[in-house]
Amino acid sequence: MFEFVAVSKAYNGQPAVEDVSFALAANRTTVLMGPSGSGKSTILGLMTGLLKPTTGVIKFEGEPLAPARLPLLRRRIGYVVQDGGLFPHLTCLANVTLMARHIGWRKSQIDSRVADLASLARLSPDVLARYPLEVSGGQRQRVSLMRALMLDADVLLLDEPLGSLDPMVRAELQGELAGIFRRLSKTVLLVTHDVNEAAFFADQLILMRAGKIVQTGSPEDLFDRPTNGFTREFVLAGQSRVRTGGK
């Protein structure tokens, strides 16, 4: 579905992503993990065309991303930016329906889509009528997800979608999200710095460090057959946190 071929991205001469190549499998969940600053959000920015690679090629369905294809591409991608990115001056409902109204969906079509998604995300009309700052963190994350799902995009890019939540809400939402992915069979790329969350969601894992891919494979590959010391340490750090009860 997506393919990166030797992609690098530098900001003011400083490399953020270096010589990255991978293919994103259709209808599967791929998890991009790695420490803070390793280039995960930059990869998502490159996929949406919001950022341009310094060198290398990014392909979508076999064709390089060209500026003329970007508007269409963006309708086929649902993107949840890190921290949700809801407009604070619009109600949750207005945030969810913004793009659909912009491209001219009929009101009846919008209402029926919102009803389906609200039941999927377990959000009541009362919550959707409020502004983002008037709902809980967990509800805000669900609203961001509803917005990303609204146009029925084929690809979902989720940048630390559960990042700022407390552990109990996080665990609950993890279960719900996994159910949603299974039911909709989308191509999902989910970013997290949390190895346990990565293991929970991933069909495929990509581990990054300092802008480079360190290892890719199934969760079993990375957990049971690390090819290098960094993968071993990263995986172990997560597991030891589980054993010590999160301390």
Ligand code: ADP
């Ligand atoms: P992650 O999402 O894994 O935490 P990012 O992709 O956000 O990492 O950042 C990768 C590197 O690029 C970091 O060193 C970060 O400081 C740098 N960076 C990210 N965005 C910018 C920007 N707009 N300008 C300059 N440097 C940036």
Ligand code: MG
């Ligand atoms: Mg990030």
